[in-house]
Amino acid sequence: MKVTEHIAKAKETLFSFEVIPPVKGRNIEELYSNIDPLMEFNPPFIDVTTSREEYVYIDRDGLYDKRVTRMRPGTLGICAAIMHKYDVDTIPHVLCGGFTREETEYLLVDCQYLGIDNVMALRGDAMKEQKYFEPTPGGHTYASQLVKQIADLNQGNYLHDVVETDNAPDFCIGVAGYPEKHMEAPSLPSDLRWLKHKVDLGADYIVTQMFFDNRKYFEFVALCREAGIQVPIIPGIKPIAVKRHLQLLPQVFRTELPEVLVEAVEACKDNQAVREVGIEWAIEQSRELREAGVPVLHYYSMGKSDNIKAIARAVF
Numbered sequence: 001m002k003v004t005e006h007i008a009k010a011k012e013t014l015f016s017f018e019v020i021p022p023v024k025g026r027n028i029e030e031l032y033s034n035i036d037p038l039m040e041f042n043p044p045f046i047d048v049t050t051s052r053e054e055y056v057y058i059d060r061d062g063l064y065d066k067r068v069t070r071m072r073p074g075t076l077g078i079c080a081a082i083m084h085k086y087d088v089d090t091i092p093h094v095l096c097g098g099f100t101r102e103e104t105e106y107l108l109v110d111c112q113y114l115g116i117d118n119v120m121a122l123r124g125d126a127m128k129e130q131k132y133f134e135p136t137p138g139g140h141t142y143a144s145q146l147v148k149q150i151a152d153l154n155q156g157n158y159l160h161d162v163v164e165t166d167n168a169p170d171f172c173i174g175v176a177g178y179p180e181k182h183m184e185a186p187s188l189p190s191d192l193r194w195l196k197h198k199v200d201l202g203a204d205y206i207v208t209q210m211f212f213d214n215r216k217y218f219e220f221v222a223l224c225r226e227a228g229i230q231v232p233i234i235p236g237i238k239p240i241a242v243k244r245h246l247q248l249l250p251q252v253f254r255t256e257l258p259e260v261l262v263e264a265v266e267a268c269k270d271n272q273a274v275r276e277v278g279i280e281w282a283i284e285q286s287r288e289l290r291e292a293g294v295p296v297l298h299y300y301s302m303g304k305s306d307n308i309k310a311i312a313r314a315v316f
Ligand code: FAD
Pocket: 048, 049, 050, 051, 052, 093, 095, 121, 122, 123, 124, 125, 126, 141, 142, 143, 144, 175, 176, 177, 182, 183, 184, 185, 186, 190, 191, 192, 194, 198, 207, 208, 209, 210, 236
């Protein structure tokens, strides 16, 4: 079922979360052990991220061979496995980076065969060694182009006009939105114009980047509505878990941490205490958002579920 249908059917705020595929060579059971405790909160869908490829250096008798690899492959396989095991919708994150248009089409065809109704269309981060995102030759530069490819496919328009079909897919398309603007955007109004472009091309809903001050989300939603963006805007919540997040989250995600939260984390003696602060903060955020009637509360689990479970228990 589509995310938009889940939202339309729901009488109250839904719970959902995102998981990260395991590093290759690791067992999927570890992932299940983090999903199991969250299923009692009835998520209608679970997102599965896609990681960018990265360079590895292989020592060949002192000479280093540079190779490209994906350390966390398996997004689509994990989507299928989770659907099968838990009878829940899964949403693969589909990236511009690392994929040609043709590879994207094959991926979408696989999604249709598996009965996946939703895809999250994203540009993807820059590779670790790159300062900025560099498009893959033959791939897309912006998520909007990917949205257009998926929307075209929904109309039965495959690449290169080689297919006639009466069996087009009907993907519900999610895209990313940034309450504190995307790090590369020159301004929030500019970022909002490009967000509207994604929606105009066919995006059905937006999931936000993490934020720690609900006012940022409420202002963002108001600005989106003013700009004519009418699709559901799902807030993304991440509980702080370690002291290092104080530096890492603003640096990587360009999100501002409220001073009260920073002080509370700084006062913690160890990371167990930081976890407690992070959980309490996320509970407060979630309760306020739920009271405001957000359609879904979407949690970034980062592969661990104990803190998300504590939050969900207090909120749902
Ligand atoms: P875009 O919408 O393409 O925007 C990128 C930048 O370009 C913005 O600054 C925008 O304002 C600007 N822009 C857009 N269109 C144009 C245009 N036509 N001309 C000029 N400027 C333009 N990353 C991963 O690698 N894997 C994941 O699984 C993943 N999941 C995510 C899930 C969520 C909910 C979110 C919020 C992010 C996720 N990301 C993921 C991170 C995301 O890939 C990065 O934030 C990336 O830098 C931007 O992706 P985007 O889809 O927002 O890009």
